[in-house]
Amino acid sequence: xxxxxxxxxxVICKSGTSVKIECRSLDFQATTMFWYRQFPKKSLMLMATSxxxxxxxxxxGVEKDKFLINHASLTLSTLTVxxxxxxxxxxxxxxxxxxxxxxxxxxxFGPGTRLTxx
Amino acid sequence: xxSVTQPDIHITxxxxxxxxxxxxxxYGATPYLFWxxxxxxxxxxxxxxxxxxxxxxxxxxxxxxxxxxxQSSFNLRKPSVHWSDAAEYFCAFTDSWGKLQFGxxxxxxxxx
Numbered sequence: 059x060x061x062x063x064x065x066x067x068x069v070i071c072k073s074g075t076s077v078k079i080e081c082r083s084l085d086f087q088a089t090t091m092f093w094y095r096q097f098p099k100k101s102l103m104l105m106a107t108s109x110x111x112x113x114x115x116x117x118x119g120v121e122k123d124k125f126l127i128n129h130a131s132l133t134l135s136t137l138t139v140x141x142x143x144x145x146x147x148x149x150x151x152x153x154x155x156x157x158x159x160x161x162x163x164x165x166x167f168g169p170g171t172r173l174t175x176x
Numbered sequence: 177x178x179s180v181t182q183p184d185i186h187i188t189x190x191x192x193x194x195x196x197x198x199x200x201x202x203y204g205a206t207p208y209l210f211w212x213x214x215x216x217x218x219x220x221x222x223x224x225x226x227x228x229x230x231x232x233x234x235x236x237x238x239x240x241x242x243x244x245x246x247q248s249s250f251n252l253r254k255p256s257v258h259w260s261d262a263a264e265y266f267c268a269f270t271d272s273w274g275k276l277q278f279g280x281x282x283x284x285x286x287x288x
Contacts, residue, residue: 064219092276101266101278102220151219153276165276167212169219 061085062154064168071142072176079137079171081152087132088154092165093125096149108135142175149173178203180269182279189257190287197252197282199267207269209250210276211241214264223265226250237261262286 061084071077081091089110094102106127107115114127124146126138135154139146149172153165181200189195201207208227212220224235231243241252250267267279 062219099283101280102276104275104277107275149217153220164210164222164225166222167220170217172217 060156060164060166062152062166062168064150064152064171066171067169068172068174070174070176073143074141077139077142077173079139079150079152079173081135081137081154081168083133083154083156083166086154086156088135088156089132090155091129091135092153092155093127093135093137094151094153096151096170098149102151105137139173142173144175147173147175178269178271178277180267180277180279182265182267182282184282185280186283186285188285188287191259192256195252195254195257195261195284197265197267197284199250199252199279201248201250201267201269203248203269203271205271206245207271209241209243210268210270211235211239211250211252212266212268213237214266214281216263220266223252257284257286259286259288 063082065080091108093105095105096102104117105120108127108129110129110132116122129135149170151170153167179202183198210225211223214220223239224233226233226243233241239254243250265282268276270276
């Protein structure tokens with residue numbers, strides 16, 4: 059149980075285009091999801107906290123107009139990188155918070171999405 | 177300031193040898209502590225977690241970690257490493273509803 063999927067796993071796009079990444083909790087409801095960015099050989103940097111039915115909370119230094127987050131249902135959050143540029147190339151990982159049962163307060167991570175902007 | 181520190185960026189260990197990865201945290205109370213493993217190009221897998229209770233925590237893949245409040249540490253150990261344990265390891269803590277703070281990570285290389 060507690061599986062989180064991400065789609066796509068890899069995406070290559072041209073500079074100036076927008077890219078949408080989906081994060082789904084497959085077997086539990088997640089009122090809260092998180093989006094992270096990871097640079098090569100670096101740790102995960104929290105970008106934003108996504109709460110179902112409300113606006114996302116962005117970490118300091120993260121452009122909310124660049125990284126649009128939507129959490130329209132209890133199992134789906136999306137991250138849209140708008141007008142992508144090469145510096146947005148990175149590994150994006152989502153996680154979903156399970157507030158039920160024995161996994162209380164534990165985040166379950168998706169497999170990540172590799173974004174390359176040409 | 178709240179933080180988590182992994183002093184070792186890179187560790188090389190021989191297959192079959194023991195492994196210990198260090199993690200120190202800075203927080204005013206007892207945090208929820210986690211160890212995650214990440215293989216190249218993959219997401220994170222939870223190895224173990226500590227919320228309360230027994231300070232020696234058993235995890236998956238033969239890993240264990242010990243919470244030491246006096247040292248603000250949560251070191252990860254494995255008695256005998258396998259080649260498949262080569263990966264990046266992250267210590268993390270959360271102080272509230274799930275917002276994780278990660279250490280910089282320790283890369284483990286396993287030699288034959």
